[in-house]
Amino acid sequence: MKPDFQKAVDALKKDGVVAFPTETVYGLGARLFSPEGIRKIYRVKGRPADNPLIVHISDLRQLELLAEDISEPAKKLIRKFWPGPLTFVFKKTRLVPKTVTAGLETVAIRMPRHPVARKLIEAVGEPIAAPSANRSGRPSGTQFEDVLKELKGRADFLLSGGAAQLGLESTVLDVTRIPFQILRPGSITLEQLRKIFPKVQVHSKVHGKISRKGAAPSPGMKHRHYQPACKVVLVDTVQWKESLARWIKTKQMIGTLSFSRSAAAKSSNLVYAKSFSNENDYARSLYHSFFEAERKCVDVLLIETRPEKGLGLAIMDRLKRAGA
Numbered sequence: 001m002k003p004d005f006q007k008a009v010d011a012l013k014k015d016g017v018v019a020f021p022t023e024t025v026y027g028l029g030a031r032l033f034s035p036e037g038i039r040k041i042y043r044v045k046g047r048p049a050d051n052p053l054i055v056h057i058s059d060l061r062q063l064e065l066l067a068e069d070i071s072e073p074a075k076k077l078i079r080k081f082w083p084g085p086l087t088f089v090f091k092k093t094r095l096v097p098k099t100v101t102a103g104l105e106t107v108a109i110r111m112p113r114h115p116v117a118r119k120l121i122e123a124v125g126e127p128i129a130a131p132s133a134n135r136s137g138r139p140s141g142t143q144f145e146d147v148l149k150e151l152k153g154r155a156d157f158l159l160s161g162g163a164a165q166l167g168l169e170s171t172v173l174d175v176t177r178i179p180f181q182i183l184r185p186g187s188i189t190l191e192q193l194r195k196i197f198p199k200v201q202v203h204s205k206v207h208g209k210i211s212r213k214g215a216a217p218s219p220g221m222k223h224r225h226y227q228p229a230c231k232v233v234l235v236d237t238v239q240w241k242e243s244l245a246r247w248i249k250t251k252q253m254i255g256t257l258s259f260s261r262s263a264a265a266k267s268s269n270l271v272y273a274k275s276f277s278n279e280n281d282y283a284r285s286l287y288h289s290f291f292e293a294e295r296k297c298v299d300v301l302l303i304e305t306r307p308e309k310g311l312g313l314a315i316m317d318r319l320k321r322a323g324a
């Protein structure tokens with residue numbers, strides 16, 4: 001076993017919190033049955049106490065201990081998409097601590113695909129509860145340097161594992177009701193799910209504007225998310241050129257994230273210009289670009305929008321929240 005991996009295992013066993021790689025984004029984990037570790041996750045992140053965590057498992061036997069009433073259709077999706085970036089919301093068993101579910105009777109569970117994440121769960125011998133590795137409200141860490149910047153000195157150990165392959169958080173699917181509902185779009189798309197169950201829906205709050213009032217089906221929906229230190233402005237492809245020219249005239253430090261185009265305008269106050277070659281690349285690099293733009297002291301980050309289909313639905317969900 002590599003020394004760093006062993007340090008991560010030791011820290012978890014001692015009720016600590018550890019950042020670790022997954023294929024979506026880095027997680028900030030504690031042992032599911034360590035009340036102290038779970039409390040520490042909320043403290044380190046500054047996470048609102050009403051926002052529950054995702055439980056990460058490495059073995060289907062763990063699922064049986066944690067979730068009740070798993071329907072045949074849900075099992076079908078598990079067989080198809082696990083291990084991978086799909087999180088299910090199930091009715092919880094009594095074994096799942098209420099602190100992890102923020103008092104809810106349901107629990108979110110995911111079996112990650114990343115080998116390091118899986119081995120970590122196996123090595124500590126119990127599921128790991130983990131939100132994304134970032135301070136609450138900030139962009140998620142998808143590269144180790146970003147995790148370091150956000151969490152160094154706050155977590156007990158940060159386990160490096162390179163760049164996350166997918167870059168956006170998992171799809172959260174509520175399977176406690178029929179038809180199944182997507183509470184958070186992610187790498188597994190609506191289209192992929194509908195190929196198996198045509199009636200899968202996207203919860204209305206995913207498309208709608210972000211409300212801090214009223215009951216949100218997924219507590220995470222009502223909180224601030226993914227926000228870099230710069231002002232975020234979403235720009236339609238057809239308005240891109242005109243909008244960029246207008247912002248450059250303001251003399252503020254401008255950054256751009258755009259799709260399949262060269263940096264365009266040259267100007268001394270255009271200090272960061274990133275172009276994505278396709279949607280996977282967009283998803284994979286989005287949060288890291290936020291951190292890069294901050295490092296370049298960008299005041300205003302112009303971001304080209306995408307059609308809300310396929311991976312574009314998840315990208316736009318994050319962009320709208322980043323700009324909220």
Ligand code: TXA
Pocket residue numbers: 022024025026027028051052053054085087089101104106107108110130131132133168169170171172183184217218219220221
């Ligand atoms: O890809 C991911 O899902 C990453 C990696 C680390 O696995 N994790 C992640 O965790 O994104 P977090 O805490 O940032 O997001 C968890 C989301 C939140 O929006 C939360 O409200 C929702 O899942 N959630 C958790 N438990 C829930 C439940 N019982 N019912 C509804 N939503 C729930």
Ligand code: MG
Pocket residue numbers: 131132140
């Ligand atoms: Mg998060």
